[in-house]
Amino acid sequence: MKLRFIFLLFTALISCEKRESNWIDRSKHEGLFKQELTDEFEVYASLEEPKNINNSILLLDTSKKYFDNVFSENLKFAVLFIDSENWDKYAFSPPPGMPQAYYQGNMVLGLGKSVIALNAENGIKNAPEPVHKLLKKHFGEDIDLDLFYRDALSLHELGHLYQFYRTGKYSQRKWLNELFGNLCQVGAARSLDSEMVFNRMDVLQSVMSKGKQWDNLKFKTLSQFENDYFTIMQAGQNYGWYQTQFFFRAKKLHELFGDTILNQFRNFLMETSPEVAGELDDETLQKLIRERFGNDFFEIVQWDYH
Ligand SMILES: [Zn+2]
Numbered sequence: 001m002k003l004r005f006i007f008l009l010f011t012a013l014i015s016c017e018k019r020e021s022n023w024i025d026r027s028k029h030e031g032l033f034k035q036e037l038t039d040e041f042e043v044y045a046s047l048e049e050p051k052n053i054n055n056s057i058l059l060l061d062t063s064k065k066y067f068d069n070v071f072s073e074n075l076k077f078a079v080l081f082i083d084s085e086n087w088d089k090y091a092f093s094p095p096p097g098m099p100q101a102y103y104q105g106n107m108v109l110g111l112g113k114s115v116i117a118l119n120a121e122n123g124i125k126n127a128p129e130p131v132h133k134l135l136k137k138h139f140g141e142d143i144d145l146d147l148f149y150r151d152a153l154s155l156h157e158l159g160h161l162y163q164f165y166r167t168g169k170y171s172q173r174k175w176l177n178e179l180f181g182n183l184c185q186v187g188a189a190r191s192l193d194s195e196m197v198f199n200r201m202d203v204l205q206s207v208m209s210k211g212k213q214w215d216n217l218k219f220k221t222l223s224q225f226e227n228d229y230f231t232i233m234q235a236g237q238n239y240g241w242y243q244t245q246f247f248f249r250a251k252k253l254h255e256l257f258g259d260t261i262l263n264q265f266r267n268f269l270m271e272t273s274p275e276v277a278g279e280l281d282d283e284t285l286q287k288l289i290r291e292r293f294g295n296d297f298f299e300i301v302q303w304d305y306h
Pocket of ligand 1: 156182
């Protein structure tokens with residue numbers, strides 16, 4: 001019996017080791033230039049000498065330590081900095097500069113001025129003067145929104161990698177994934193010594209939620225988010241609106257439950273993965289959320305489902 005246990009333990013250790021080293025999809029690194037900028041994770045770029053990525057790397061270095069601690073992992077992953085011209089070759093979705101996490105160990109971030117930041121910067125040009133003043137305070141005289149769209153959101157994507165490492169590409173609901181991504185984003189930003197990164201997320205999304213650009217959105221419910229996900233993602237405005245809803249809910253959850261909620265939520269995603277739990281209908285899923293996390297949690301995340 002004892003021998004059998006040791007054998008099983010040994011096999012489990014080997015398969016764990018195998019999963020760790022095999023999980024990064026290296027076919028996505030073809031044609032990219034490897035950068036030696038940190039020992040914490042691998043970095044590649046579509047330009048030989050990329051500029052202005054040190055700040056992102058520093059932020060991810062610190063956040064990796066936070067996530068490793070919160071999730072009891074030592075996650076291996078790679079960050080790919082891709083310029084707009086090469087975006088479609090390496091990222092799985094437009095627009096160029098939209099941070100994304102692949103299922104297998106890779107995160108894609110924009111390089112140079114990303115199209116998504118540029119569009120947002122153009123969008124706020126007509127905003128009232130007090131809004132400009134506020135944004136300048138957090139994003140500098142030139143209002144550089146890559147500080148949000150690349151640097152701040154990279155924490156969100158890194159959170160997804162910790163999720164995918166355990167769940168693979170399977171998930172019960174996309175909205176649960178995105179709520180989790182935002183919870184990771186909030187937790188990691190709040191763990192930093194300075195409040196600067198968190199304030200950038202908070203201020204920009206508060207400003208956007210008061211603007212007129214979201215007055216006539218086509219999709220607003222969670223079931224639409226599930227069923228029309230790719231249409232919503234491609235219509236960037238509507239996707240931005242959903243993300244902001246998730247962000248403010250994640251902020252409340254983190255205020256109430258602190259860092260422990262991150263690991264509890266990831267465990268929930270693993271347990272309710274369709275591979276493990278099968279396909280759950282809305283009613284069953286809501287019951288499970290309420291049972292696991294209680295009424296306060298449920299009241300914050302509940303939303304018009306239909
Ligand atoms: Zn996400």
